[in-house]
Amino acid sequence: MKVTYDYDLIVIGAGSGGVRAARLAAAKGKRVAVIEGRALGGTCVNVGCVPKKLFVYAAQFSQLFAQSRGYGWQLGEPGFDWPTLRDNKTAEIERLNGIYLRLLETSGAEVVRGWASVAAPHQVRVALCTGGERLLSGATILLATGGEPFIPALPGAELAVSSNEMFYLDQLPERAVVVGGGYIAVEFAGILNGLGVATTLIYRGPRLLKAFDAELAERLAAELRDSGIELHLNSDVVAIHGQQGRPQSVELASGSRLASDLVLYATGRRAATAGLGLENTGVVLRENGSVVVDERFATAEPSIYAIGDLIDRLQLTPVAIREAVALVDHLYGDGSAVLSYADIPTAIFSQPEIATVGPSEEQARQQFAELDVYVTEFKPMLATLAGVGGKIVMKLLVDASCDRVVAAHMLGEHAAETIQGLAIAIKAGASKSHFDATVGIHPSAAEEWVTLRQVSRRYRGGQLQG
Numbered sequence: 001m002k003v004t005y006d007y008d009l010i011v012i013g014a015g016s017g018g019v020r021a022a023r024l025a026a027a028k029g030k031r032v033a034v035i036e037g038r039a040l041g042g043t044c045v046n047v048g049c050v051p052k053k054l055f056v057y058a059a060q061f062s063q064l065f066a067q068s069r070g071y072g073w074q075l076g077e078p079g080f081d082w083p084t085l086r087d088n089k090t091a092e093i094e095r096l097n098g099i100y101l102r103l104l105e106t107s108g109a110e111v112v113r114g115w116a117s118v119a120a121p122h123q124v125r126v127a128l129c130t131g132g133e134r135l136l137s138g139a140t141i142l143l144a145t146g147g148e149p150f151i152p153a154l155p156g157a158e159l160a161v162s163s164n165e166m167f168y169l170d171q172l173p174e175r176a177v178v179v180g181g182g183y184i185a186v187e188f189a190g191i192l193n194g195l196g197v198a199t200t201l202i203y204r205g206p207r208l209l210k211a212f213d214a215e216l217a218e219r220l221a222a223e224l225r226d227s228g229i230e231l232h233l234n235s236d237v238v239a240i241h242g243q244q245g246r247p248q249s250v251e252l253a254s255g256s257r258l259a260s261d262l263v264l265y266a267t268g269r270r271a272a273t274a275g276l277g278l279e280n281t282g283v284v285l286r287e288n289g290s291v292v293v294d295e296r297f298a299t300a301e302p303s304i305y306a307i308g309d310l311i312d313r314l315q316l317t318p319v320a321i322r323e324a325v326a327l328v329d330h331l332y333g334d335g336s337a338v339l340s341y342a343d344i345p346t347a348i349f350s351q352p353e354i355a356t357v358g359p360s361e362e363q364a365r366q367q368f369a370e371l372d373v374y375v376t377e378f379k380p381m382l383a384t385l386a387g388v389g390g391k392i393v394m395k396l397l398v399d400a401s402c403d404r405v406v407a408a409h410m411l412g413e414h415a416a417e418t419i420q421g422l423a424i425a426i427k428a429g430a431s432k433s434h435f436d437a438t439v440g441i442h443p444s445a446a447e448e449w450v451t452l453r454q455v456s457r458r459y460r461g462g463q464l465q466g
């Protein structure tokens with residue numbers, strides 16, 4: 001006897017991955033329910049990429065105001081009003097929440113507002129936001145609940161905030177401590193500093209952004225210091241002290257204390273599986289809580305799939321979206337969609353930005369028997385009259401055995417916009433001679449990519465040549 005279910009697909013979580021999967025499946029005529037207890041759009045729309053980028057724009061004005069003087073502008077002392085930024089940002093996010101709702105509804109998917117828990121391999125219980133409960137059955141269940149900020153246990157941890165709270169602060173602090181050395185830590189350190197907050201960044205290791213190209217990461221650290229951020233490397237926070245729910249200082253392992261009215265922990269994100277009822281299924285989790293899936297995003301429970309931050313491959317919105325596309329193709333298409341995790345470009349919206357595609361120099365020298373490195377460093381044209389602003393660094397890595405460009409890294413203004421274009425060239429297998437044959441756009445910073453003629457470093461068999 002054929003079992004019938006209420007839905008072909010029940011998607012738990014209306015973030016970037018879940019929404020895309022729901023819309024694509026509905027467009028194929030599938031009966032789809034999407035369950036979400038929070039605002040639609042997930043981390044990226046609500047407490048991630050989108051509001052963060054708006055805050056980065058806000059923070060950049062302080063340097064632009066300073067730079068404008070060299071161009072003849074005379075401004076009074078600029079003032080900044082945090083509630084205006086916060087509330088304008090929130091209004092924009094609410095507009096996007098509405099767009100997400102319309103996109104889902106017009107696709108034919110049903111949006112169920114509530115908190116889902118998997119009751120059995122084909123059954124989902126929803127605690128409805130309006131009260132009460134619904135029990136839904138589905139042929140397939142997709143877990144797309146994303147991640148949550150992780151704050152390590154330490155005395156006073158309850159006084160710290162995560163990136164989630166940063167978007168809704170009552171007021172901006174005068175002094176802030178940011179803990180961590182990854183994407184969120186450097187991005188928020190730049191935002192706070194740009195908005196006029198005395199900012200200290202504390203990282204336990206010797207180098208920020210340890211997964212990124214060392215030369216750029218080190219240069220970024222110098223730029224952050226030049227911009228006024230106090231940077232403590234090789235430094236551990238052992239306690240946060242405060243009163244009435246508000247922090248006053250952080251204590252370092254060295255014994256010193258730093259006064260601070262806000263302590264932001266940006267120490268990674270963990271898969272959001274709490275309350276999801278996975279104990280009622282055969283779904284297997286890794287030690288860090290993320291869901292184990294195969295190349296088709298199937299969990300160990302045959303009816304249940306997972307994508308996005310929950311599976312902890314690359315915690316990036318465009319990756320979750322591509323995983324959704326590939327999954328829907330596997331489930332309801334011809335299964336030919338392949339997602340390659342190689343050469344995925346990414347950017348850190350620090351000030352200045354870093355953007356990158358392909359392996360770092362440290363990784364590439366191990367991967368390629370013959371590696372040529374081209375590096376250029378120069379003052380952007382804007383800074384010439386402005387007198388303020390750091391240098392741009394660009395780096396191309398070339399597999400010298402076949403002349404193929406394998407990576408491009410950039411630090412400086414518009415790095416993300418530039419690297420996105422280069423990522424296409426690298427994905428297409430462009431050679432260094434293709435770069436050399438391309439005519440530059442003048443005057444631009446990007447033209448440097450096609451005028452790199454001098455090899456800066458050569459590695460043969462992983463060894464730096466003299």
Ligand code: NDP
Binds near residue numbers: 179205349
């Ligand atoms: P990251 O993984 O980038 O960085 C986490 C940082 O916290 C690391 O420096 C890590 O140090 C440190 N850390 C971890 N545990 C501890 C601890 N117990 N005590 C002190 N420090 C600790 O995570 P983020 O939180 O910055 O961001 C999460 C993810 O979100 C990113 O990995 C990225 O995928 C995504 N993201 C993407 C953005 C973008 O595309 N622009 C922007 C923001 C986030 P160590 O390296 O020593 O382990």
